[in-house]
Amino acid sequence: MILAGDVGGTKTTLGIFESQRAGILLKEEQTFSSRRYSSFETVLKAFLQDKTVKVDRAAFGVAGPVFSGRCETTNLPWLIDASQVSRQFGIPSVFLLNDLEAAAYGALLLKEEEIKWLQSGEPDPYGNRAIIAAGTGLGESTLYRKGANFRTMASEGGHCDFAPRTSLEIKLLEYLWNRFGHASYERVLSGPGLLNLYAFLKESGDGGEPSRISQRMEKEDPAAVISEIALKGDDPLCIRALDLFVSIYGAEGGNLVLKSMATGGLYIAGGMASKILPKLMDGTFIKAFQDKGRFSALMRRIPVGVILNEKAPLAGAAQFAFLNNDPAF
Structure with a gap:
């Protein structure tokens, strides 16, 4: 056994x-x-x-x-x-x-109904595959073929330096520097990271925090509260925080695919993915994933799927x- x-x-x-x-x-x-x-x-x-x-x-x-x-x-x-x-x-x-x-x-064992495809792409059965997962932290890994089997390459990519893409994200980087010294992707793409985004936007004047939300955050998991309220469309600040989270998530997923040349696809795992699936499916993730300049055409060929089986x-x-x-x- x-x-x-x-x-x-x-x-x-x-x-x-x-x-x-x-x-x-x-x-x-x-x-x-x-x-x-x-x-x-x-x-x-x-x-x-x-x-x-x-x-x-x-x-x-x-x-x-x-x-x-x-x-x-x-x-x-x-x-x-x-x-x-x-x-x-x-x-x-x-x-x-x-x-x-x-x-x-585990991704190699999944049935088709256990994956929700955000982008079908043109899968390469012999190509590398990449896995990214936001949860308590941010995890990343790569599958590469060795003979008849796939093997994995371990990574601590979640602790790599966060790279801003917009003027807003430059301000976010400065905010993270002031709070943590080192600003990694895990400081943004995780449960605690979503709360960091929410706090940053609140301090930036993007909106106030209603007492009903602050009271819930004191008693419940703040990231879960932000996600739930954002998906319901009940608060502009929560909506903005989740939107920024998913956009950066897509960008970093694209970074991982390029670094590992994962033509076999990107799998999104982790406890957060299934909970924010409607947001992952609205195009925000894929837009940022594909936005790679001269390599945007390649990114449109990469299958991207959410693992539904936790x-x-x-x-x-x-x-x-x-x-x-x-x-x-």
Whole structure:
């Protein structure tokens, strides 16, 4: 049996998969609030305490850079060590991979109805593919073909320097510098990033904040509040913030495609995508995605799809463990 995990700053989902000749089959899963646990091992213990299955392989997609089987998670105070997990839980083979690598492997398993295409393009079946995901942070990864299989290239591209495209975004860059020192794309393209955009526009005089919104933000996830109100068209400032978010998201998605020459397509993953799907579909994302000057014609040929199955990273981690049992992988 395979133990797999999708380990994020907000939630951690663990699952048991059966390894079959044709692939993997999910048998059971459970989701935990990451911040309620002091370590990854305590989450694993809670999940496995009543399980009698024998796990021979495990793979965990983790939100952070992985070095030599270890990861200090970016948005959690956890140190995850594959060797320690192997010893503590008696699992012979344990793998750690970046969460966007897991999402990339999961994208290869998707059915057609689990993708909403923003641009059909002209897919190249042998071309590289790119994955971008805004959530608690911003993740990016690339799939490239190696023989009969695809392999992933890990990335921390979300922490690259934010590059403004307009006079408004130049002011945004200066705002981010003043607040954070370094201005990365993650400071804009994430749940906290959407709140940063909202605060920037509010301070810039783009609109006031009604008490009904500020009161909700004190009790609920501010990014979720902004998105919900914007999609309903109930507040100009929220609408403006989400519009700016999606435009920058499209631009950075295009940057990732160009850097990885992802002629096989761009997949948009992450917890935010399905929640703001109507906005992603209104043309704002694709307009910014295509706006690459002399390479705009190429960008119109790239398929762009939103992953609707939020369990794709979990399945992708399990698929990675499954493939690592194949000497040809």
